Amino acid sequence: MEKKSMEQTxxxxxxxxxxVHTMDVPLDSLLAYELGGLVQECFxxxxxxxxxxxxxxxxxxxxKKIFQTNYKSDRIQEVKEVQA
Numbered sequence: 001m002e003k004k005s006m007e008q009t010x011x012x013x014x015x016x017x018x019x020v021h022t023m024d025v026p027l028d029s030l031l032a033y034e035l036g037g038l039v040q041e042c043f044x045x046x047x048x049x050x051x052x053x054x055x056x057x058x059x060x061x062x063x064k065k066i067f068q069t070n071y072k073s074d075r076i077q078e079v080k081e082v083q084a
Contacts, residue, residue, distance in 0.1 A: 005026040005027065005028060005029075006026070006027040006028075007024045007025060007026060008024070008026075008030050009022050009023070009024050009025075010022065010053075011079075012057035013057060014057055014062050015056070015057055015058065016058060016059075016062040016065075017061065019059060019078055020079040021057075021059050021076050021077060021078050021079065022077050023050065023053060023054070023075050023076050023077070025054070025075075029043055030042075039051045039054055039055050046075070047071050047073065048071060049063050050075055050076060059076065059078070060072065060073055060076055
């Protein structure tokens, strides 16, 4: 029987565009990172843009402008405003 890892949602406001994004990550990886682990070692299956989001909060679109990259991610989700 495979043991399923618990997940934690990271919520970050992009420092550049100010949009809020979320990403669900394994709790054990997040704890290892918060205790001083290197992001690339704690999240080895994540692409560089996803790790940059964890590290700095920059969203994919702003990273494309800053770093001239073309990474994509299904893990990072923009939070849409809820209409009353």
